[in-house]
Each structure stands twice: as C-alpha cells, then as structure tokens.
Amino acid sequence: MASSSNSNLMQSREGVSQEAPKESERCVTSDVTPKRPKWLPDDWEMEVRTRRSGKSAGMKDRYYYDPKFHRCFRSKKDVENFIQTGTIRRNKSRTKASSNENPESESFDFKNCPTKVSWVLSSFAEKSWTPHVNNEALPKSTWNSWAVAMEDICGGAYKS
DNA sequence: CGAAACGGAGTA
DNA sequence: TACTCCGTTTCG
Numbered sequence A: 001m002a003s004s005s006n007s008n009l010m011q012s013r014e015g016v017s018q019e020a021p022k023e024s025e026r027c028v029t030s031d032v033t034p035k036r037p038k039w040l041p042d043d044w045e046m047e048v049r050t051r052r053s054g055k056s057a058g059m060k061d062r063y064y065y066d067p068k069f070h071r072c073f074r075s076k077k078d079v080e081n082f083i084q085t086g087t088i089r090r091n092k093s094r095t096k097a098s099s100n101e102n103p104e105s106e107s108f109d110f111k112n113c114p115t116k117v118s119w120v121l122s123s124f125a126e127k128s129w130t131p132h133v134n135n136e137a138l139p140k141s142t143w144n145s146w147a148v149a150m151e152d153i154c155g156g157a158y159k160s
Numbered sequence B: 001c002g003a004a005a006c007g008g009a010g011t012a
Numbered sequence C: 001t002a003c004t005c006c007g008t009t010t011c012g
Helices: A076-084 A140-154
Strands: A043-050 A060-065 A118-124 A128-133
Touching: A060 A076
Parallel strands: none
Antiparallel strands: A043 A060, A118 A128
C-alpha cells in the first residue's frame, strides 16, 4: 500500500504533437490527509485534494465539510464564515445576477449558538447595540439569524 | 443542476 | 517566497 506515486512523471518533454491522452485527466490523487488544522472544529471533516492536471498540478486544495449538513466548503474562510455568520457562500448562479435571495434564512447554527452574550452599546448616537461573545463582536448576520430561528422555533409567536 | 477542478490573484 | 482564497469553467 501506499506506493509512492512515482509513475508517469513527465510524458511529453518537448511536447509538440501528441497531445496527452484525451481521457479525463481530472483525476485527483487521494491524499491521506495527514495534516489537520487545529482551527478546524473537531466535528468537521477535511479533505485535501491534490491537483493532478493542469498548470497547477501538484497544488493542494483543502476542502472542508461540516458535520451537520455535510456542506462543502473550499477554504478556511468559508468554514469560519459559515460557523460565524451561518451564511453559505455558494456561487449564486454564475455571472447571472439573481434577483433576490435569502441566504440568512436557513443558516442558523444551533450548535454554535452562544449561551451568553453581552450586548454592548457600540454606537451611542445611533443607539445600536451589538452582541459580544468572549470579547468578540458578533456579525449582524449572526444575531440576525437568531430572529429567524426564533421565529421558526416559536412558530410565528415571535414577531417584530 | 450540482459538484469538482483549474487558474490566477491577493496577502502574510 | 509561499500559501490561501476566490472566480470561472467543465464534467457528471
């Protein structure tokens, strides 16, 4: 097992004619994923894919999957973004601008919901309060989703 | 349509 | 310099 990948190193040296096999080269070498970032939640899964084809062959791409919904994320930022704001960063629909959407509707992370928050008056003039957890300000999206979740839980009992 | 991958740019 | 993230594209 685990024979080092030593096969077909360079095929076309001068590369002129002879295009490599047209077969789908989009194959990636399965990596054993020996590395595991500590910033990654214990429940999360990480997958490291090594690019097999193209110019950037050999480049490593990290993919993450959340334990609950098994959604696919491409980067640390994406993961943290999901954990924190709960917003999924999926490509809308290519270069076509969508009319409207509700990304914050179904993105309440119950697991990461803080049990205690401190509301700090961030802007006295505007009377805007911002919830803080562990001395960390929470993004509006986060607690904005609380209302959505609350509404969902209370079954409409919660109203603005 | 969705997922996967390549490519490139930006940043540490 | 190297690594990471994001956008775009292609394949299934």
